[in-house]
Amino acid sequence: MATSGRLDIFATVQPGLEPLLLDEVRELGWTAAKAQPGGISFEGGWPDVWRANLLLRGAGRVLVRIGAFRAEHLAQLDKRSRQLPWAEFIPDGRRVRVEATCRKSRIYHSGAAAERIEKSLRLATAAVRGDVDDLRVFVRIDQNICTVSIDTSGELLHKRGYKHDVGKAPLRETQAALFLRACGYNGAEPVLDPMCGSGTIVLEAAEIAKGLAPGRGRSFAFENLRGFDPSLWGQMKQEIASAEIVSDQRFRGYDRDEGVVAASTSNAERAGLSSITSFNKQNISNLECPEGPAGLVLVNPPYGARIGEGHALSSLYQTLGRRLKEEFSGWRAGIITSEERLAKATGLPFSEIGPPVPHGPLRIRLYRTATL
Ligand SMILES: C[S@@+](CC[C@H](N)C(=O)[O-])C[C@H]1O[C@@H](n2cnc3c(N)ncnc32)[C@H](O)[C@@H]1O
Incomplete structure (x- = not known):
């Protein structure tokens, strides 16, 4: 054809x-x-x-x-x-x-x-x-x-090709990208995830800021189809790669788990995003607002608790809400969770609640605030 x-x-x-x-x-x-x-x-x-x-x-x-x-x-x-x-x-x-x-x-x-x-x-x-x-x-x-x-894709497109190390309940990169979009993020402000797991949200935000093509590091099924023209494809990739943007924003991830912090750091290296991202071990109770311009906190805290864990989770969400209200004046916040009860436990003034989105056996929603 x-x-x-x-x-x-x-x-x-x-x-x-x-x-x-x-x-x-x-x-x-x-x-x-x-x-x-x-x-x-x-x-x-x-x-x-x-x-x-x-x-x-x-x-x-x-x-x-x-x-x-x-x-x-x-x-x-x-x-x-x-x-x-x-x-x-x-x-x-x-x-x-x-x-x-x-x-x-x-x-x-x-x-x-x-x-x-x-x-x-x-x-x-x-x-x-x-x-x-x-x-x-x-x-x-x-x-x-x-x-x-x-x-025409082959492996699902959330597999960007750089993420070898994933945490326990990672968001798909595709979900992270669309939740960032729902929060009005366009690459021109810092993003922070205080419970970042394998760094999906932070890496996706940093890629958007640099104008990097999400599929730049992988192959696709269309390369096996009749309409494929390798030289045109090479040209297209080159043109897009040459439009890379120099970003002066910072993209920060924290997690209490040292293992996922190390995984996020290696994922960032493989994705060519080390210069604008940082991942550090830190408990949510120590979260502070970084210096510099205000931006977006987008976080996907633990949920789907087994019986008996409900109270611990509520108190984790309470701490998250308190740190954000006390520290992050001028920022916007988005919380991705499967339980309304937990979102409410943050005490944050949500201006919009997104539709339920399938996530394994659960359904998650984005709860977002206006400027805090
Ligand atoms: C649902 S996972 C986040 C997954 C992440 N969005 C990703 O795509 O990989 C929740 C994360 O919260 C972290 N976490 C749980 N309690 C925490 C706390 N008190 N302080 C900081 N991080 C915590 C866990 O270690 C876990 O990595």
């Missing part, structure tokens, strides 16, 4: 975060983009697909939809899926995995649906099945409408 051909692009996001990703997609120039449940759709050519993978901070994956049709039984699925333009996208010999989901549809067996689609794909392209895949095809049958998409 020519690089100028129009493609139906879909950037996925966790439910609840669609408006924030829509904002980001539009800001990057895809102004006609539209929000749908679970993602943002827009049109473009292959360079748009590469650029979306490279630059979108909030998207989980970037998919290209190659067809949608009605299918009420497997024979229909067979027939229609054989008409899809597989060979325009998938080169021969690639190892492709097909994953199907069925919802409220007459075809209810996702395994059987995936098998049929896989067969059509193999008839058209000589793709092979393998334990490790080069490419993935997602099939969604919803109310008898079958949508077929090719994944």
Whole structure:
């Protein structure tokens, strides 16, 4: 397919975060983009697909939809899926995995649906099945409408490529980026996380300040697709890298756990962010406001307590709220937690409470204040 051909692009996001990703997609120039449940759709050519993978901070994956049709039984699925333009996208010999989901549809067996689609794909392209895949095809049958998409990302996009060491309950980088956006952060102010774990929030904020592309250190599935042009891709990466910004802001992370502080420091080194970030061991009860301009405190304290830990957590949140109210006049604060009771325990004057966002078995929300 020519690089100028129009493609139906879909950037996925966790439910609840669609408006924030829509904002980001539009800001990057895809102004006609539209929000749908679970993602943002827009049109473009292959360079748009590469650029979306490279630059979108909030998207989980970037998919290209190659067809949608009605299918009420497997024979229909067979027939229609054989008409899809597989060979325009998938080169021969690639190892492709097909994953199907069925919802409220007459075809209810996702395994059987995936098998049929896989067969059509193999008839058209000589793709092979393998334990490790080069490419993935997602099939969604919803109310008898079958949508077929090719994944252009590969590993989920929150895997930026520099984070080898993660703490116990890390936020996804994509979530951190969108919560920063929800707090109105645009790279021009300092950010501090007093319970930083593996440093996700601090590193994401520092990358935004430096204008670094989140995907600069990783590979993508689109490199295995037919529309890929390595020299154009190299040029695109170079142009974006040359637009790096010199930031004079500071990005600070603290945690009481020495191990995660060391992990955050190594993550920052690998990401090329050591010069503007610092990570130190410190208990929340010793938190002080740093010198310099006011900015944003964004924190994701522990939650999801086992029975018996509730009281200790309330008192941790109380201490956090007290330190912020006493020390951080002129700053804004955002607290990411799964429990309203704990957010309230901070005693902070929240001006806005975000929608629930899935996080493992829990649902977390962003509670944010105006200037304190
Ligand atoms: C949910 S984790 C934060 C995860 C982090 N956002 C990330 O993405 O890796 C909560 C962190 O709070 C830290 N913590 C718990 N109690 C603390 C205290 N009293 N003072 C400082 N840090 C504390 C834990 O060590 C843990 O790393």
